Every structure is written in C-alpha cells, then in structure tokens.
Amino acid sequence: MRQATVYIDSKALQYNLNRVKQLAPTAKIVSMVKANAYGHGVKDCLAALSSTDAFGVACLQEALEIRELGYLQPVTLIEGIFNADEMTTVIENNIEVLVHHSVQVEWLLEYKQQYIAKDLKVWVKLNSGMNRLGFKASEIVDVIHSLKAAGFTCVLAMHFANADAEDHPLNEQQKNQFLQVKQACEPILASCCNSAAIFKWPELNFDYVRPGIMLYGTSPFANKSVHDLDIQPVMTFTAEIIALNHIQAGESVGYGSTFTAEQAMDIAIISIGYGDGYPRAFPKQNYVSIQGQKTRVIGRVSMDMIAVDVTNLNVALGTAVELWGKDRLVDDVAEANGTIGYELLCRLSARPVRKQI
Ligand SMILES: Cc1ncc(COP(=O)(O)O)c(C=O)c1O
Known part of the structure; x- marks a missing residue:
C-alpha cells in the first residue's frame, strides 16, 4: 500500500x-x-x-x-x-x-x-x-x-x-x-x-x-520558531522511498528535465506529490528530512512523486521520509515555498492516510 x-x-x-x-x-x-x-x-x-x-x-x-x-x-x-x-x-x-x-x-x-x-x-x-x-x-x-x-x-x-x-x-x-x-x-x-x-x-x-x-x-511569527515559543508540532507528514536510481553526470531528473546532475549521484523516488498537497516550491528549493538529515528535493514535484538526493545516505526501499513534522518544520517548508504554514496544512488533499498517535 x-x-x-x-x-x-x-x-x-x-x-x-x-x-x-x-x-x-x-x-x-x-x-x-x-x-x-x-x-x-x-x-x-x-x-x-x-x-x-x-x-x-x-x-x-x-x-x-x-x-x-x-x-x-x-x-x-x-x-x-x-x-x-x-x-x-x-x-x-x-x-x-x-x-x-x-x-x-x-x-x-x-x-x-x-x-x-x-x-x-x-x-x-x-x-x-x-x-x-x-x-x-x-x-x-x-x-x-x-x-x-x-x-x-x-x-x-x-x-x-x-x-x-x-x-x-x-x-x-x-x-x-x-x-x-x-x-x-x-x-x-x-x-x-x-x-x-x-x-x-x-x-x-x-x-x-x-x-x-x-x-x-x-509558529504565528516569521522570526520565532516553535522551539522559541515552546509549542509542539502536531502533524507529521511522511511518505517512503519507492525506487532508488544511480545517475551519471549530465543525466536529468523529472518533468521538464530542470535538474541535471553535475556528478554521479544516488537519487530516491518518494511516493508524494502535489496530488497529496506537497507544494511545488518552484523556483525555490524544497527539502525533506530523512533519518533526521535535511535532504534536497531535485527536479520538479510531480502529482504523485518527488526525487531527492540521497548520495552518501544509508537508505533503502521503504525508508521513511518526513515532508514536514518535528524535524522539518512546516514553517520552514512554507518559507521555502513563499507561503505560510497555515496554507500548507489546510490544503493537504484527502489522499494521504490519516493516523492518530
Ligand atoms: C476571527 C479569528 N479569530 C481567531 C483566529 C485564529 O488565528 P490564529 O490561527 O492566527 O491563532 C482566526 C484565524 O483566522 C480568526 O479568523
């Protein structure tokens, strides 16, 4: 699933x-x-x-x-x-x-x-x-x-x-x-x-x-984080790695071939996209968190998938990726997308599965 x-x-x-x-x-x-x-x-x-x-x-x-x-x-x-x-x-x-x-x-x-x-x-x-x-x-x-x-x-x-x-x-x-x-x-x-x-x-x-x-x-403030305010993120939005590719310098990734590798690299394909409410960030840069490490999204966000640079990371099929949550704060994702946390949270689609913890 x-x-x-x-x-x-x-x-x-x-x-x-x-x-x-x-x-x-x-x-x-x-x-x-x-x-x-x-x-x-x-x-x-x-x-x-x-x-x-x-x-x-x-x-x-x-x-x-x-x-x-x-x-x-x-x-x-x-x-x-x-x-x-x-x-x-x-x-x-x-x-x-x-x-x-x-x-x-x-x-x-x-x-x-x-x-x-x-x-x-x-x-x-x-x-x-x-x-x-x-x-x-x-x-x-x-x-x-x-x-x-x-x-x-x-x-x-x-x-x-x-x-x-x-x-x-x-x-x-x-x-x-x-x-x-x-x-x-x-x-x-x-x-x-x-x-x-x-x-x-x-x-x-x-x-x-x-x-x-x-x-x-x-955070309601642009210049104060949830840690400064002593409040805790309630939503964690995750997906997982569904494919791993090794690409050579000069190869490109995704629609429009907007990203071209400068050297050989490992990329992971994650099962998340704008059809779930994940923002496109263009022309800015999205990051996700994998095993607590801030990792860049490369190429365009598709409806159902994104690609991330996992060169030097120890990942496998099924590795969990945090789109936003306690490591990658939604406020930071919003900032990278020229919007506010309120908007990203409200415009999630019905497709992601919902679970209470
Ligand atoms: C009338 C009113 N009161 C309170 C709130 C809550 O604001 P916030 O989410 O910034 O705490 C809103 C949010 O839009 C509002 O419209």
Missing part, C-alpha cells in the same frame, strides 16, 4: 492547549477548529481538545460536524450565519453566532421577537482597521445597545491584522479602538486575541482567547 501518511499527535495538541492555558489563565479558550482543524482533521483533534471551553468555526456545516461527533461545548460561528434560514438550526444545536453586518442583526432581532424567550449570547464584531468584517467604532455601540435591549448577552470581538508583526502602527490603533468601544459598552464580555496576540499581549486576554495555529504547533 502507498505510504503517504498524516500522523496527528494528540499529546502535542494537548500540550499546546495547556500552553494557551498557561499564557491566558483567566480567559476562556475558544479553540479554532475551522477548515477541518487547520487541515489536521476535526475528528482526530477534538478528543485532545476536549478540555477547551469552546470551539470556533467558519460556518454552520463545521459546527454541526462537531455536534455530530458528540461534543457539547459552545461553538461560535466566527462569520455568523449566511442567511436567516440558518437561525433555527443554530438555536436547535446550541450554537453561538457572530454579527458583523446590520442584516445579521435584523435576523437575530426578528428571530428573538418571534420565538425565543431564553438568553442568547451573540458576538459583535468591531472593524478596527483590518477592513474585513465588522461594524465601525462609530456604529457598533448602537448595535450593541439594541442587542442588549432585546435581551442578548454580547461579546465584543475584534481581530488584529498584524498581531504577528514586530511593531506595526495599526496594532496600537486597533487596541485603542477596542478599549474605547469596550468602555462605552460596559458591562460587556470581550475577545480579541488570536495565537500571536496571546503570546504578545497578556493584558488583552479578557474573557475569551481564540487560539488557532499555536494549537497545531506552528
């Missing part, structure tokens, strides 16, 4: 969740498990995250998957509902919504008038400069007052555009706006920290923190 495997390390996931607890001891934790737990597979991650206070997802389908798996913690839809019809399912499944647009506020108020007597929590998004979703500071106070008047419990929510950046001027502006709005709406619950902000600004933890990437053991 083809051995392209994604291993999910439940202990590492628990360790990282505990890191969040250490860094934000008084806040409730909304573990972000959207996009299939950042590509890790929701069903393979929820047990390790079961001591979280809540989950965060991007849409109702993702929230319902959590309910189908039997987890009862609050689930927040961080983009809210996409049409009024979703409201009934939200209520039936005890899901919390966010509102970022006046039409969503109308849906909530109408629904509450018609059917709901009980207290409901709603997250209200401030657009403090990221200019993706949310109400401007000038409008949000009225929105919150009308929701409170209708009996909702409100959480003021905000997302930083540059929490990962060392010293970006927008950070101060976003913080100040958030604090001003919070003050104008007291008493109110509040949430503004993603992973980078959890590390950087403990004073902004407030009632809920929303860690994503740090849970999966990937």
